[in-house]
Amino acid sequence: MSDHEQQPLPPTSRLSGDALPPVEQHAQQYETVRNAHETELIEDYVELIGDLLRHRGEARAADIASRMAVSQATVSKMIRRLNELGLVTSRPYRSLFLTEEGHKMAETSRARHDIVLHFLRALGVRDTTARIDAEGMEHHVSDETLAIMQRFTEKHQP
Amino acid sequence: MSDHEQQPLPPTSRLSGDALPPVEQHAQQYETVRNAHETELIEDYVELIGDLLRHRGEARAADIASRMAVSQATVSKMIRRLNELGLVTSRPYRSLFLTEEGHKMAETSRARHDIVLHFLRALGVRDTTARIDAEGMEHHVSDETLAIMQRFTEKHQP
DNA sequence: CAAATAGTTTAGCCTTGGCTAACAATTATT
DNA sequence: AATAATTGTTAGCCAAGGCTAAACTATTTG
Ligand SMILES: [Mn+2]
Ligand SMILES: [Mn+2]
Ligand SMILES: [Mn+2]
Ligand SMILES: [Mn+2]
Numbered sequence: 001m002s003d004h005e006q007q008p009l010p011p012t013s014r015l016s017g018d019a020l021p022p023v024e025q026h027a028q029q030y031e032t033v034r035n036a037h038e039t040e041l042i043e044d045y046v047e048l049i050g051d052l053l054r055h056r057g058e059a060r061a062a063d064i065a066s067r068m069a070v071s072q073a074t075v076s077k078m079i080r081r082l083n084e085l086g087l088v089t090s091r092p093y094r095s096l097f098l099t100e101e102g103h104k105m106a107e108t109s110r111a112r113h114d115i116v117l118h119f120l121r122a123l124g125v126r127d128t129t130a131r132i133d134a135e136g137m138e139h140h141v142s143d144e145t146l147a148i149m150q151r152f153t154e155k156h157q158p
Numbered sequence: 159m160s161d162h163e164q165q166p167l168p169p170t171s172r173l174s175g176d177a178l179p180p181v182e183q184h185a186q187q188y189e190t191v192r193n194a195h196e197t198e199l200i201e202d203y204v205e206l207i208g209d210l211l212r213h214r215g216e217a218r219a220a221d222i223a224s225r226m227a228v229s230q231a232t233v234s235k236m237i238r239r240l241n242e243l244g245l246v247t248s249r250p251y252r253s254l255f256l257t258e259e260g261h262k263m264a265e266t267s268r269a270r271h272d273i274v275l276h277f278l279r280a281l282g283v284r285d286t287t288a289r290i291d292a293e294g295m296e297h298h299v300s301d302e303t304l305a306i307m308q309r310f311t312e313k314h315q316p
Numbered sequence: 317c318a319a320a321t322a323g324t325t326t327a328g329c330c331t332t333g334g335c336t337a338a339c340a341a342t343t344a345t346t
Numbered sequence: 347a348a349t350a351a352t353t354g355t356t357a358g359c360c361a362a363g364g365c366t367a368a369a370c371t372a373t374t375t376g
Binding site: 018023027028029030031044051056067070117120123124126128131133135141144145 | 177178186188190191195202209210214225281284290291295298310
């Protein structure tokens with residue numbers, strides 16, 4: 001080590017933040033996030049299709065494209081995937097429908113989404129912001145946290 | 159419309175959940191999430207490098223690989239990207255270091271991460287769960303919500 | 317009913333973020 | 347010093363999720 005190069009500082013040079021978690025636990029944090037990201041988009045599609053069916057009576061690819069701010073080609077490709085996964089049934093130029101499994105996923109997702117949204121509002125977050133945050137947060141909230149959020153909302157917003 | 163096929167239900171058949179937001183607002187929700195996902199991994203790398211530097215004095219690719227539960231090849235590739243983005247400096251078989259910009263990003267990310275983590279703990283979430291949830295949520299929490307979380311934590315955990 | 321408009325699909329391209337396998341360089345052990 | 351073990355890089359593969367452009371189908375309208 002003869003060169004006068006940039007050297008790591010001693011570990012005591014700063015004392016903010018928590019300690020590093022043990023490697024296995026730390027690894028699990030990131031793994032869980034990666035897993036969530038694998039299903040996230042699927043869930044959002046299925047949830048949106050469910051919402052469109054409920055509120056509009058039908059779910060067309062074009063609506064999904066504009067509501068997601070994505071090209072119709074992107075939606076078309078995704079619908080094929082949802083089909084292969086057995087979550088939707090689709091026939092060209094007809095409304096999409098959810099399979100039994102798709103319907104279950106839509107309900108679960110919507111329930112979770114609502115809990116997070118209502119929680120944020122109960123916390124005091126403005127509606128528009130709450131909606132944006134909830135859209136991303138919903139996929140990363142454990143059942144444990146979800147339950148706590150629900151209780152909080154009930155207590156603070158009768 | 160001559161065939162007796164599956165028909166959309168009338169929009170009034172169920173009345174749960176909120177109404178659909180206007181298209182532009184709805185679109186913005188998804189766009190914000192997509193944007194967050196673009197920077198998410200970069201932030202996690204930079205934050206982890208910062209944490210390793212602070213707590214261990216050095217940040218080696220191998221540590222990142224095991225803490226993220228990802229192959230070394232993946233880390234190696236990512237480090238090249240971080241380099242190109244001007245966030246880290248690296249020389250083979252030496253510790254990584256953060257550039258000025260990288261350091262700033264690491265601090266910002268850690269601060270945000272800590273706020274979310276402490277908030278979840280203050281809410282009553284168990285530590286392990288809170289850590290997992292925070293890892294994913296942190297990237298989807300607006301400044302507005304962040305501020306509210308911080309105030310909440312201060313009030314409920316002196 | 318013909319033409320215009322709107323909706324849908326397909327093909328082909330790109331980036332990101334994973335992986336494995338093979339190789340290279342450094343560091344540790346005997 | 348030689349060998350072993352660890353660490354890092356590179357090449358090449360893959361899937362997901364975007365995009366545009368072009369073609370096709372359905373619906374609406376003049
Ligand atoms: Mn979502
Ligand atoms: Mn996410
Ligand atoms: Mn983080
Ligand atoms: Mn994170």
